[in-house]
Amino acid sequence: MRLLKYNSDSEPILVEYSNDENVPPYAILSHTWQEGQEVTFGELMSGNGKDKAGYSKILFCIQQTQRDGLDYCWVDTCCIDKSSSAELTEAINSMFRWYQKAQRCYVYLSDVPGVNTAGNVSHVQELDSQKDDGISQSWESEFRRSRWFTRGWTLQELIAPESVEFFNQESKWLGDKKSLELVIHSVTGIPIEALRGSPLRDFSEQDRFSWAATRQTTRQEDWVYSLLGIFDIQMPLLYGEGSEKAMRRLRKEIREAVMDLPSVLTHNLHSRDRHTDDELERIRRWLSAPDPSSNYQRALKQRQESTGLWFLENDQYVEWKTTAASFVWLHGIPGCGKTVLLSTVLENVLNYCGNDTEYVVVYFFFDFKDVQKQNTKLMVQSLIWQLLQRCTETPTSITTFFSSFEIGKQELPLGALLEVLHKIIQEFPRIYIVLDALDECSDRVELLGVLDDISTWQLKNLHILLTSRRERDIEAVLNTFVDQQNIVCLQSELVDKDIERYVQQRLLDDTQLVKWAKDVTLRHEIELTIMRGAQGMFRWAVCQLDALQNCRTRAALRRTLATLPLTLDKTYDRILSSISEDDAPYAVSILRWLAFSRRPLSLGEVSEIVAITLEDEARFDRDEILEDPFDVLNICSSLVTLYPTNTSGEHETMDPTRQVVTLAHYSVKEYLLSERITKGSATRYSMQETACHDLIARSCVVYLLQFRTADILSQDDSTEFKLADYSAQFWKIHAWATRQETEGYVQEVLDLISESESIYANSVRVYDPYGPRAHGVFREMITMPLHFASKEGLTKIVEKLIEKGADVNSQAEHFDDSTAIQLAALLGHEDIVKLLLKNGANVNAKGGTLGNALQAAVFGNEPTLVELLIQAEAEVSNALVTAVYEDNEEMTKLLLKYGADANFQGGCFGNVLWTAIVNSSVHLVRLLLDHGADPAFKDKHGWTTSMVAFETGSKEIRDIFGVHDYDSLSGRDRCLVPSSLTVPKDSEVDITGNSYAISKDGNVLLPVVQMVSDHPFSINQRVMYFEATIHALGTGNAFGIGISDRDLYKTHMVGWGRGTYGYHSDTGDLYCESGEGTRFGATFGVGDVVGCGSDKDKDEFFFTKNGERVGSISEGRSLHGRRFAVVSLMRGTFHFSVNFGPGGFAYPL
Known part of the structure; x- marks a missing residue:
C-alpha cells in the first residue's frame, strides 16, 4: 500500500508499505473521476500532471489530512500503479478494507457548488458553524443530484469507513455520514443500519445487490468488481470477460463463502439469509411485483426545494402522521403537481419513521406510462412484497398461506392477496400506505372496491394517504370512508x-x-x-x-x-401545430407508440419506430432510423420526457440510448384521445385506441420481417436491433387488443411464422417465453406455426395455415409435444377447436403433460369446450383424473354425467379415487364412492386404498375408510420395495445389474433422462434411503438425486416439478418443486457417493455426501403417500450405480 504525504518542499510524495501492520493512521479520498484529468502513479512519480484538474484534489486531501492531525492519505488515482495487472487486482480486492481502516474518508463533490460563508473565518470555526446548521437547503438539491451517488465504486466508499465527511467543489465542509444520514438514505435507499456500520452479513444478498442497482461504472466488469468488498469476496479480475460472466463468478464465490463459514458464525446467517431469503425470493418471483421506487426517485428529482412544505404543516396531515390511524385524500386538477407533492410527503414520512423497525412505510405510484403500474392486483402484490422485506422473519401464517397455493405454481386471486395483506399489516405496530394517482389505474372499479374493503378492517395501526384527480367515481367511493376534514383540495393559491x-x-x-x-x-x-x-x-x-x-x-x-395559450388543451394544440411538416409523420408514430406501448420504451427503440412504414409496401428501412436518437426530444418537445432506465436489480452497461422516453404527463395522452383535439389545428394527431394497437401490432410484425436470413440474429444482437425484443414479445398483445384480423395483418403474420422462412425462428430467438434459448438445438425446439396460432387464438391464421397444408395432428416439441387442438382447448379458443376438428384433428391424440384435448379443456376449466369435445367422441375417463387432480367439483360432476369411469386407473397417483384422497378432497372422495369407485383397489406395488388414505389423507378421509392407526392397515407386509431403476425407452442407457451408463453428445440439452425406482418405498419403512456412486460424469453435465411421489416430466430434473425434491451435482442446490434452486450443499462429482432419504418419524427429507449429512428439509405434506427414488441426468456422459441397501450401504446411516 502506498500513502501520500508532503515532503520538506511541500510537494506530494508516495511512501510504500509492504505490510499492513506497519501502515500508519491515514485519511482516504472518495471522488468521481474526470476523463483525462486525473494524476496517475507514473505522473506523480515523474513530477508531472500538475496542470490537471485532479492535482487540486490531491492537494486538498493532503491539506485536509494535516488539518485533522494526520500525516498520510490515500488517493486511488495516483497510489495504485494501474499498469501492473497484479497490483491492480490486489488493490481492488483490498479496497474495501483500506477504506474501512481509514481514520477519515473525505468525499470531494466536484459538482456541488460553494456555500455562502463569512470570509476570514478559521477553518475550525467554519466547520463548527456549518455543523450546527446541518444540511442547508441552498445546496441540498445539488447534493442529492451529485454524480457521486450514481457511481459504482463510491458505494463501498460510503459504507466501509466509519467516518465519512462531505466537501463541496470549494473544499467547504457540508456534513458527515451521521448528520446527513436521512438525506443519504433517501437518495441511495441504503438502510440507516448499514450506514451506521451494522455488519453487512446482516443484510441479504438481494438487499446488497439492490444498493448498487442504479449505479454505473465506465467498464462493465467494474460494476461487479466494485461489489467484492460489499460481499467480503476476493477473486481475480478478468477485464474483457463481460459483466455477465463476472457476475456468475461473484455469485459462485458468495455461495461458496457461505458454505465455508464456521457453523457458529453461520447459524443466524443460515436461518435468515439462506432459508428465509430464499423463501422470500421465491415469493417475490411469484408475486412479480412492480417496483415503485423508480417513480419516487423521478418525482424527487423533479421537485424544487421547499415544494410542498405548506402541506407538511397542514393540521390534518400532522395528525394523520403522528396520531390518528385514518385515510387522507389529496385531490387536485390535472397537472397541479400531485405526484411531486406526494414525493415530499413520502420523504417526510420515511424520515419520520427513520430507523424505527416498528414503523413501516410502503407505497405505490399508479402510472399511465407503465402497464405494470396500472393494475390493482399488482399494486397489492407490490405492497405485500415491500412489507415482507421489512419482516425480520417471514411470519409463519404467511408462509403457510403461500404454501397452500404451492409457491410459483398457482396464481393468487385478488381476494387471497388481500387476506395476505391483512395478515402482514397486523405484524407491525404502525403502517403507512401511500398511493398516488388513483385515476391512472386501468381498473378503477376494482381498485375502489379494494380500498373500501381495507377501510372495513378498522385497523388502528394503519395510516393511508391517497392522491387523485377529483373524479366522480373516485369521490363517490372515498366519501363513504374518508372523513371530510381529511379530504384536502390542492387549491391554486x-x-x-x-x-x-x-x-x-x-x-x-x-x-x-x-x-x-x-x-x-x-x-x-x-x-x-x-x-x-x-x-x-x-x-x-x-x-x-x-x-x-x-x-x-x-x-x-x-x-x-x-x-x-390560456389552457392546457390550447397549449398542447400549439405544440403539436408547431411541429414541422417533415417531422409530423415521425411525431404521429412516436406519440402513438408512447401512448400505448406495453412497457416503457428506450430512446434507441423509439429511434427505430420512425423507420417503419405501413403504407403501400409495408417495410422497415434501416436508413430511416434517426441518426441521433435524441432528436425524439426535439421532434416532440414538451410532450415527451426522458429518464434513466428503471432497473430491476440487475446491472446494465450504461448506454444513453437505453434511457426511457415517455409521454411527459397523463394529460398528453388524454388530449390525444379526446374529441377536443379534433376541434383545433392539431387534428392529424387525433388517436383511437383500437386503431393504435392495430398499427403497433402490424409495425412489430413488419419489423420482425427483416429477419429473413437464418443466421441474421443471435441472442446478442439486441444492441443493433433495438426494437427486436419489444416486437417479438408484444406484437401478439397489441393484436389481441384490436380483436380484429385485417387482411394485411393476416398476410404479414403468415409471413412471420412461415415454416419456409427463418423469420419466426429469429423472433423467438430474441424473445422466447416458453423455454431455453439454446442455439445448438434451436431448430429442433422451434414452435410449429399452427401450434403457435392455435395457442394465441389467431383463427384466420389457423385457417390459412390449414389451407396451405399444415398437419393438424402434428406435435410441437417446443410446446411439450402438445397438439394444436390441445393448446386451443386449454386456452378456450372455441372457434379454432371447431376448425381443427372440421379439418381432421384427432380429438383423442395424446401429447405432453396436457394428455389430450379434453384433459386440456378440463385443466383450462372450459366447460363449453368439454361438452363440445365429448360430442366429438373424446375419451372421457382420463379427463376425470385431471378434474379430480384440479379439485374441480363441477367439472368432475360434468364428466361423470357423461359416463366417466370412477375406477379409471391413471394419473400420477394411481387412479381417480387415490387422486382425490391425496388432495384431501373429502367432497370428491364421497362423490366418487357414490359413483362406484372401488375402496378395495390394490395396485401392482402392493399398496391399497386404505394405505394411501393413512399416509396422505385428512382425519375425515381416514374415517371414511376406517383407518385410524398404522396397526389397522391390512396387507402392509406385502408391499414391494425398490430394487432397481426403471429406464425410459429410447434413452440409450446401458444397464448392468444396478450400474447404469450413458454416452451422448455433450452439446445435447434436452431431453433429461429420468430414472425412477421400480417400486415405491414400502409403507413399513419409517426411514427410506438409497445411495448412488458416480463413476463418470461428463464436463458440464448435471446429475440429480431425489424423491418423487409421481411420474416425472421427461424434460425436468428431479426437484423441478410438483411432488419432487432433488439435490443437483452442478450447483449443489436443493430444488423443491421448483426450477429455482436454493443454496444447500457442496457440488459433487466423480468418486462421490450421494444419498437421499426420508425419515417419517422426524418428518424430514435428508441428503448425504460421502457419509456426511448435507442437510435436511421438513416434509410437511409436500409428498403424498408413495415415494419413489429418482435419479435424473442432463447433458452427456454418465456412469453410476445405485444401492437400495439389502446388503448395506457404502456409508452406513
Whole structure:
C-alpha cells in the first residue's frame, strides 16, 4: 500500500508499505473521476500532471489530512500503479478494507457548488458553524443530484469507513455520514443500519445487490468488481470477460463463502439469509411485483426545494402522521403537481419513521406510462412484497398461506392477496400506505372496491394517504370512508407558491433560460406572466417555460409571453401545430407508440419506430432510423420526457440510448384521445385506441420481417436491433387488443411464422417465453406455426395455415409435444377447436403433460369446450383424473354425467379415487364412492386404498375408510420395495445389474433422462434411503438425486416439478418443486457417493455426501403417500450405480 504525504518542499510524495501492520493512521479520498484529468502513479512519480484538474484534489486531501492531525492519505488515482495487472487486482480486492481502516474518508463533490460563508473565518470555526446548521437547503438539491451517488465504486466508499465527511467543489465542509444520514438514505435507499456500520452479513444478498442497482461504472466488469468488498469476496479480475460472466463468478464465490463459514458464525446467517431469503425470493418471483421506487426517485428529482412544505404543516396531515390511524385524500386538477407533492410527503414520512423497525412505510405510484403500474392486483402484490422485506422473519401464517397455493405454481386471486395483506399489516405496530394517482389505474372499479374493503378492517395501526384527480367515481367511493376534514383540495393559491419556486429556480438553472434571468426586470416579467396564467397548474407552467427556451430575442420573448395559450388543451394544440411538416409523420408514430406501448420504451427503440412504414409496401428501412436518437426530444418537445432506465436489480452497461422516453404527463395522452383535439389545428394527431394497437401490432410484425436470413440474429444482437425484443414479445398483445384480423395483418403474420422462412425462428430467438434459448438445438425446439396460432387464438391464421397444408395432428416439441387442438382447448379458443376438428384433428391424440384435448379443456376449466369435445367422441375417463387432480367439483360432476369411469386407473397417483384422497378432497372422495369407485383397489406395488388414505389423507378421509392407526392397515407386509431403476425407452442407457451408463453428445440439452425406482418405498419403512456412486460424469453435465411421489416430466430434473425434491451435482442446490434452486450443499462429482432419504418419524427429507449429512428439509405434506427414488441426468456422459441397501450401504446411516 502506498500513502501520500508532503515532503520538506511541500510537494506530494508516495511512501510504500509492504505490510499492513506497519501502515500508519491515514485519511482516504472518495471522488468521481474526470476523463483525462486525473494524476496517475507514473505522473506523480515523474513530477508531472500538475496542470490537471485532479492535482487540486490531491492537494486538498493532503491539506485536509494535516488539518485533522494526520500525516498520510490515500488517493486511488495516483497510489495504485494501474499498469501492473497484479497490483491492480490486489488493490481492488483490498479496497474495501483500506477504506474501512481509514481514520477519515473525505468525499470531494466536484459538482456541488460553494456555500455562502463569512470570509476570514478559521477553518475550525467554519466547520463548527456549518455543523450546527446541518444540511442547508441552498445546496441540498445539488447534493442529492451529485454524480457521486450514481457511481459504482463510491458505494463501498460510503459504507466501509466509519467516518465519512462531505466537501463541496470549494473544499467547504457540508456534513458527515451521521448528520446527513436521512438525506443519504433517501437518495441511495441504503438502510440507516448499514450506514451506521451494522455488519453487512446482516443484510441479504438481494438487499446488497439492490444498493448498487442504479449505479454505473465506465467498464462493465467494474460494476461487479466494485461489489467484492460489499460481499467480503476476493477473486481475480478478468477485464474483457463481460459483466455477465463476472457476475456468475461473484455469485459462485458468495455461495461458496457461505458454505465455508464456521457453523457458529453461520447459524443466524443460515436461518435468515439462506432459508428465509430464499423463501422470500421465491415469493417475490411469484408475486412479480412492480417496483415503485423508480417513480419516487423521478418525482424527487423533479421537485424544487421547499415544494410542498405548506402541506407538511397542514393540521390534518400532522395528525394523520403522528396520531390518528385514518385515510387522507389529496385531490387536485390535472397537472397541479400531485405526484411531486406526494414525493415530499413520502420523504417526510420515511424520515419520520427513520430507523424505527416498528414503523413501516410502503407505497405505490399508479402510472399511465407503465402497464405494470396500472393494475390493482399488482399494486397489492407490490405492497405485500415491500412489507415482507421489512419482516425480520417471514411470519409463519404467511408462509403457510403461500404454501397452500404451492409457491410459483398457482396464481393468487385478488381476494387471497388481500387476506395476505391483512395478515402482514397486523405484524407491525404502525403502517403507512401511500398511493398516488388513483385515476391512472386501468381498473378503477376494482381498485375502489379494494380500498373500501381495507377501510372495513378498522385497523388502528394503519395510516393511508391517497392522491387523485377529483373524479366522480373516485369521490363517490372515498366519501363513504374518508372523513371530510381529511379530504384536502390542492387549491391554486396553495400550489401557486410551489409553482412560483419552480419558475424562479428554473430561470436560474435552465441553461436556455438563464440569459433572461440576468435582467431582474425581465425575470420578474416572466415570473408574473407565468404565475398569472398557471392558476395552480404546474404542467401548464412547465410547457410555457419550455416554449420560452426557443426565444432568441427580447422581442420574441415578449411576443411569446403576450400570446401564451390560456389552457392546457390550447397549449398542447400549439405544440403539436408547431411541429414541422417533415417531422409530423415521425411525431404521429412516436406519440402513438408512447401512448400505448406495453412497457416503457428506450430512446434507441423509439429511434427505430420512425423507420417503419405501413403504407403501400409495408417495410422497415434501416436508413430511416434517426441518426441521433435524441432528436425524439426535439421532434416532440414538451410532450415527451426522458429518464434513466428503471432497473430491476440487475446491472446494465450504461448506454444513453437505453434511457426511457415517455409521454411527459397523463394529460398528453388524454388530449390525444379526446374529441377536443379534433376541434383545433392539431387534428392529424387525433388517436383511437383500437386503431393504435392495430398499427403497433402490424409495425412489430413488419419489423420482425427483416429477419429473413437464418443466421441474421443471435441472442446478442439486441444492441443493433433495438426494437427486436419489444416486437417479438408484444406484437401478439397489441393484436389481441384490436380483436380484429385485417387482411394485411393476416398476410404479414403468415409471413412471420412461415415454416419456409427463418423469420419466426429469429423472433423467438430474441424473445422466447416458453423455454431455453439454446442455439445448438434451436431448430429442433422451434414452435410449429399452427401450434403457435392455435395457442394465441389467431383463427384466420389457423385457417390459412390449414389451407396451405399444415398437419393438424402434428406435435410441437417446443410446446411439450402438445397438439394444436390441445393448446386451443386449454386456452378456450372455441372457434379454432371447431376448425381443427372440421379439418381432421384427432380429438383423442395424446401429447405432453396436457394428455389430450379434453384433459386440456378440463385443466383450462372450459366447460363449453368439454361438452363440445365429448360430442366429438373424446375419451372421457382420463379427463376425470385431471378434474379430480384440479379439485374441480363441477367439472368432475360434468364428466361423470357423461359416463366417466370412477375406477379409471391413471394419473400420477394411481387412479381417480387415490387422486382425490391425496388432495384431501373429502367432497370428491364421497362423490366418487357414490359413483362406484372401488375402496378395495390394490395396485401392482402392493399398496391399497386404505394405505394411501393413512399416509396422505385428512382425519375425515381416514374415517371414511376406517383407518385410524398404522396397526389397522391390512396387507402392509406385502408391499414391494425398490430394487432397481426403471429406464425410459429410447434413452440409450446401458444397464448392468444396478450400474447404469450413458454416452451422448455433450452439446445435447434436452431431453433429461429420468430414472425412477421400480417400486415405491414400502409403507413399513419409517426411514427410506438409497445411495448412488458416480463413476463418470461428463464436463458440464448435471446429475440429480431425489424423491418423487409421481411420474416425472421427461424434460425436468428431479426437484423441478410438483411432488419432487432433488439435490443437483452442478450447483449443489436443493430444488423443491421448483426450477429455482436454493443454496444447500457442496457440488459433487466423480468418486462421490450421494444419498437421499426420508425419515417419517422426524418428518424430514435428508441428503448425504460421502457419509456426511448435507442437510435436511421438513416434509410437511409436500409428498403424498408413495415415494419413489429418482435419479435424473442432463447433458452427456454418465456412469453410476445405485444401492437400495439389502446388503448395506457404502456409508452406513
